[in-house]
Amino acid sequence: MYYDFKVKIPEVKGKIYERTIKGVVYINYEYDRVYKPDKKYNIPKRTTIGRNDVSEPELPDVFP
Numbered sequence: 001m002y003y004d005f006k007v008k009i010p011e012v013k014g015k016i017y018e019r020t021i022k023g024v025v026y027i028n029y030e031y032d033r034v035y036k037p038d039k040k041y042n043i044p045k046r047t048t049i050g051r052n053d054v055s056e057p058e059l060p061d062v063f064p
Contacts, residue, residue: 006053017046025052 009027010016017028032045 007050009052018052026050027052 010029015030017030019026019028026048027050028046029049030044030046033042034045035042
């Protein structure tokens with residue numbers, strides 16, 4: 001279930017990512033990184049917090 005209102009995109013440096021899937025821009029939030037010592041790289045943990053509204057680019061639209 002998703003909410004039916006718009007919120008402003010947080011301005012946290014390095015935590016907010018935009019990802020385009022089939023022409024829709026989704027806003028992702030990175031909340032953790034897990035380091036794999038055997039592979040020697042980080043794996044980010046992200047979750048989608050909304051999608052970007054074309055009419056108001058600073059406010060992500062919620063899912064229908």
